[in-house]
Amino acid sequence: MGERDGAEIFRAENLTRRYRDGGRDVLALDGIDIRLERGQRLGIVGESGSGKSTLVRLLAGLDRPTSGRVWFDGTEITDLPEKRLGFLRASVQMVFQDPRSSLNPRMRVGEIITEPLRSRLVRRQLADGVDHARRLAEVLAAVDLPPDAGTRYPHEFSGGQRQRIAIARALAPHPEVLIADEPVSALDVSVRAQVLNLLTDLVAARGLTLVVVSHDLLVVRHLCDQLAVMRSGRIVERGETSEVYSHPQTDYTRTLLDSVPRIRTSGR
């Protein structure tokens, strides 16, 4: 646990996000209020179109709300121009679902991982003279990849290893918050456990604040102590994960939980 645990790190008030999709007006977020404390691990679950990915993109400053306000670490980021978002870019890192499409196939793994360190915005936030080679070696070790991985290309790695590369890249600038959008959905079952173990260890060892977006309630139950259930652009239920699992308050959450397929071990 870090010394500043419990302090507010993210706050959003009455967030809405509309966009046009092929002539249709889509209300992706419909008045979201959410607050997250440093050191918490928040899982956001919901089905496709529930707005869960839109919400984290707004928190990460990768998209702007149609209305409403967002704060990170006490500073309102809602209307800040990109050039003043350096502190957010360094502190909040994302890992996406499919490492095949999120890693540039023409760059060596070493360049991919140290890319955030070379960003002008991020560089200003970091201590002077970050040794890229040293940082690369550190994060490769942290995600259990061989030291020479940096000289190779993404396609030379398996799906699980590529997701490790994406995680190493996210760790490179020493973030405080890791946002993972469906981090294990594209992985085979046998690899999934390894990546979940890695995420659990890294978050604990570094005291990271974690936000996980997933359609998989069991993945979120494993990783997160806080849970928000989204449906049609709204948060329909929010609370401690264990509490929501054992005593869901809405029919929708109950339906979601009941729909999770479980291994049958007796007669059909």
Next chain:
Amino acid sequence: MSLLEVRELDVSFGRRRAPAVRGVSFSLDAGQRLGVIGESGSGKTVTALAVTGLLPENAHVGGSVRLGGTEMIGLDERGLARLRGDTVSMVFQEPMTALDPTMRVGRQVAEVLRLHQGAESGPARDRVIAMLDEVGLADPERVADAFPHQLSGGQRQRAILAMALINSPDLVICDEPTTALDVTVQALVLAKLDEVLQASGAACLFISHDLAVVSQVCDQVLVMLDGRIVETGTVERLFTAPEHPYTRGLVATAQLERADPGQRLPTVDDFYAEAEHG
């Protein structure tokens, strides 16, 4: 005689003959439901394609696949076309690619029917509506008149199910049929699949990476790894007392709800290590 009899099936691709399936043998009786579990690259989809004669031209195939007494390996396109729909039909993962985007859904289902029974459009439409109703589509008339993009993912997958079942095939092959669906929709589609399979008495070869889903649908399971079968058994036996280290690892690691939150999860490697050290 079994409905489906696969013997020593070998499939490799291209000039380098990269092996995808090696020495796979299994059989399936009428009405039986067999799940095929494996990860990407394990050969499960290639096996299904071999059973339906849908392998690409650069595939080298050895061994035997007998479906309803007919040898599928080396069978010409006309022979295969006769079997598809009547004897065997398929449901794939992505319903959008299996449907023609320019054609109304009802006509696509009727087309399958017409190909095999030469039905007139009047009675064919009635059969189509009845089938769409049977797979649990509310308002089947509207669905029949809709284009695929006007339906939700779950509705599309049910329409595909209707196409797969309308000729009362002996065998339905499902390859990750609910993987692209939301979890609540998946539950509805699986329940419907169970119901229609039961009603029609069709056998099912059900391919999935999801052990829980397979256990819900199937009686028997086979586990594939690197193109080979490593273990077979009934659902009850295989999921409660798996033998091969790979299966033991898969079963352990698939049951996330068994671990306490944040606790280290078992991995497949743990079980190989255990097997090695006795």
